[in-house]
Amino acid sequence: MSFLAFVLAAVVLAITPGPGIAYVVARTVAGGRAEGLASCFGTGIGGMLHVFAAALGLSLIIAQSAVAYNLVKYLGAAYLVHMGIRLLLRKDQALTVEPVTSQGTRRSLYEGIVVETLNVKTALFFLAFLPQFVSPGKPLVPQLMTLGSICVILNTMVDVIAVFAADRLLKSGAARAARARLLTRVSGVTMLGLGAFLSLAGREV
Numbered sequence: 001m002s003f004l005a006f007v008l009a010a011v012v013l014a015i016t017p018g019p020g021i022a023y024v025v026a027r028t029v030a031g032g033r034a035e036g037l038a039s040c041f042g043t044g045i046g047g048m049l050h051v052f053a054a055a056l057g058l059s060l061i062i063a064q065s066a067v068a069y070n071l072v073k074y075l076g077a078a079y080l081v082h083m084g085i086r087l088l089l090r091k092d093q094a095l096t097v098e099p100v101t102s103q104g105t106r107r108s109l110y111e112g113i114v115v116e117t118l119n120v121k122t123a124l125f126f127l128a129f130l131p132q133f134v135s136p137g138k139p140l141v142p143q144l145m146t147l148g149s150i151c152v153i154l155n156t157m158v159d160v161i162a163v164f165a166a167d168r169l170l171k172s173g174a175a176r177a178a179r180a181r182l183l184t185r186v187s188g189v190t191m192l193g194l195g196a197f198l199s200l201a202g203r204e205v
Helices: 002-015 019-031 034-061 064-087 105-117 120-131 139-166 164-169 174-200
Strands: none
Touching: 002 120, 002 139, 019 034, 019 105, 019 139, 019 164, 034 064, 034 105, 034 120, 034 139, 064 120, 064 174, 120 139, 139 164
């Protein structure tokens, strides 16, 4: 049940329009599909660096005591609720694609790694999200690495789809705006509900 809840939340969050999708689309517009895909894999690698760091850090914290585990759990749940409220209150806006210049696939790959690695919001998200779904009685690092990898893979898959559909995504219109608005609302409700549910759940999530 916990794993199904995790997958559902991860999928909803992955398909929610945001800066990551806008970045790979902009890279595609500037340098074509090859640069767009390179940037996708770059952000994926950067995301895995966050997963690795979160797995090591969280395993040390959670392994200390039940108090440490519960502290991380409730702070994470509160952060998820905060994110959900922000999404629900966010004003409707189109997916903004900032203009960039073509720079080649290798540079796009490196830039994608750097951009995602320096993304503080990604680090905070993994620190808040992953602990909610681990079983303290089992080895923590493998669990955290598995869950984090699933998140990164889902996000990368969505980015790759956005690259292949870049021309269509760039066409502004009411239908696209409505889809983006719906996905944002669904994501907000998911985050809010997930945070509230997990804050009330027992130690064995």
